[in-house]
Amino acid sequence: MTVKVFVTGATGYIGGDVLYHLHQKYPDFEYALLVRSDSKTKKVLSQYPKARIVIGGLDDSALLEREAAWADIVIHTADSSDHDGAATSIAKGLVQGHSASRPGFWLHTGGTGILTYFDSEVKKTFGEPDDKVFNDLEGVGELVNLPAAAFHRNVDEIVLNTGIQHADAAKTAIICPPTIYGEGRGPSSGRGRQVYELASFVLKEQCCPRIGKGLSRWNNVHVRDLSKVFELLVQAALDPSSKDDPEIWGAHGYFFTENGEHVWGDVSVATGKEAHKQGYIKGGTPELRDWSIDEAVKSSAGFEAASWGMNSRGVAARAKKVLGWRPQERSLSDELPDIVRSEAARMGL
16 A cells, blocks of 8 residues: 655755655655645646645644545644644644554654753853753653743644554654754755854854854754654654554654754854855954844844854754664764855855
8 A cells, every 4th residue: 555645844944855855765655745835836746746735834724634634644844843733733633534553653843942941941041051961862751841831842742642642543753853954955945044044144244143152052963864864754654563662652752863063153153254265255254243132133133043042952862772863964064165155145145
């Protein structure tokens, strides 16, 4: 029987690359792709002519329920960590459309912004170092019980509760990426956010932003290594020996996807040096601009700048142990010249 896969976010950065990677591995799957408008359909079908296009959005509850019930595997990447209505609809469709004899698998994209709770809500300090490092294997109990006020937590709870309360019919896994970089291979967006917006700001403002002391740290991962985690989870869903594994699905199904970490102040300075090296900043190395968190958020960089002043640190032990994941792509520092170059091209410089 052909495996049926429903993907949200096929025109986005994460979803586009995951879809590309899976389609290379499993071209004979039956893919249903959620697309917001007819205008985007042509570009998607040019890359995936056999796919079934589902026109709709995350507020189309009945549509999401129907597709989640139809699919063997749901891959949710479109505003997935913050749209609680879409998560509720997917959960309802999975539970109603599946059973112990035919379980549905939900690969849900979260985000390590959830770990910034301790800077933003508890300590209320920004740009400072923090020794706290979360662990998704030994410390998974802590991760799945973070405070309700933590960023993304309300949606995480919907996914986790679905996988726990309906464990026979709905197998859930939360994939939690940090800063993502690398060129995406999807039909539309091939660009990440945090570091790309930083590069855009440096090029536009001709200076390097630093929030507080610039010492906060965040994990990072190449988009292709991230897509590999999704592939390995699809493999686990297809494998009778692992489809009921409690270390993959449900209460413990929480996967960090990191391959090291960076210091935000250092990345800002390195971006400025690279922009200068490539000739986009004239004169000497661009000056540092010290910000408060409020100044950062109100700047032209917008909300994305808030992450440059917060800590989000975790160890991706679970994917390595239970899925055999081994990140292989080049590092963020190695990718930085291409990020600056691509942002300059996007800005018409």
